[in-house]
Amino acid sequence: MTLLQVMPAGNAADVRVRTTDDAVIAAELAARGITFDRWPALVDATATSSDDLLAHYADRVAQLNDSGRYKHIDIARIHPDDANPEWPAIAKGAREKFLNEHRHAEDEVRYFAAGRGCFYLHLGEEVLAVVCEGGDLLSVPAGTLHWFDMGTRPDFIAIRFFEEEDGWVGDFTGDRISEGFPTLDELLTAS
Numbered sequence: 284m285t286l287l288q289v290m291p292a293g294n295a296a297d298v299r300v301r302t303t304d305d306a307v308i309a310a311e312l313a314a315r316g317i318t319f320d321r322w323p324a325l326v327d328a329t330a331t332s333s334d335d336l337l338a339h340y341a342d343r344v345a346q347l348n349d350s351g352r353y354k355h356i357d358i359a360r361i362h363p364d365d366a367n368p369e370w371p372a373i374a375k376g377a378r379e380k381f382l383n384e385h386r387h388a389e390d391e392v393r394y395f396a397a398g399r400g401c402f403y404l405h406l407g408e409e410v411l412a413v414v415c416e417g418g419d420l421l422s423v424p425a426g427t428l429h430w431f432d433m434g435t436r437p438d439f440i441a442i443r444f445f446e447e448e449d450g451w452v453g454d455f456t457g458d459r460i461s462e463g464f465p466t467l468d469e470l471l472t473a474s
């Protein structure tokens with residue numbers, strides 16, 4: 284379930300908004316200049332190849348990219364693989380990559396075809412935690428302070444849109460703010 288939780292940047296315990304209502308989430312994000320959209324999710328996305336997923340979403344991708352702004356469109360996917368003894372280390376490494384506050388020179392545009400991940404947007408005096416699930420499209424504007432948590436058991440498929448090949452590179456602020464906020468796992472278990 285898509286979830287939005289809004290907290291002051293200085294006090295994560297003071298939850299101002301917590302909602303799973305898509306319309307409210309879209310309105311709260313739009314009010315802050317953040318693009319959020321829903322595309323119908325494919326039920327068996329996990330069993331679908333990346334090429335077939337891109338083909339399935341070709342029309343919507345083309346519509347989103349009608350200006351030709353995004354030169355590189357690909358799919359990032361990670362699924363639990365408990366049969367692989369390396370999986371815990373792979374999961375930990377993947378998760379820690381973007382767990383600290385950073386920004387990018389271009390918009391970070393992601394469509395979640397399946398699974399979930401949480402973007403934390405640090406907008407001035409507040410932090411918005413947006414748990415995206417299959418069907419959610421989120422665009423984090425260039426320069427926006429944010430971090431991303433895929434949880435202790437990473438499992439998602441995301442279409443990524445880049446203007447430059449290295450558009451995913453993060454400029455890390457060195458601020459430890461993310462440590463004071465609930466993780467994705469904690470957000471999902473909170474009532």
Ligand SMILES: [Fe+2]
Pocket residue numbers: 381385386387391429430431453
């Ligand atoms: Fe990022």
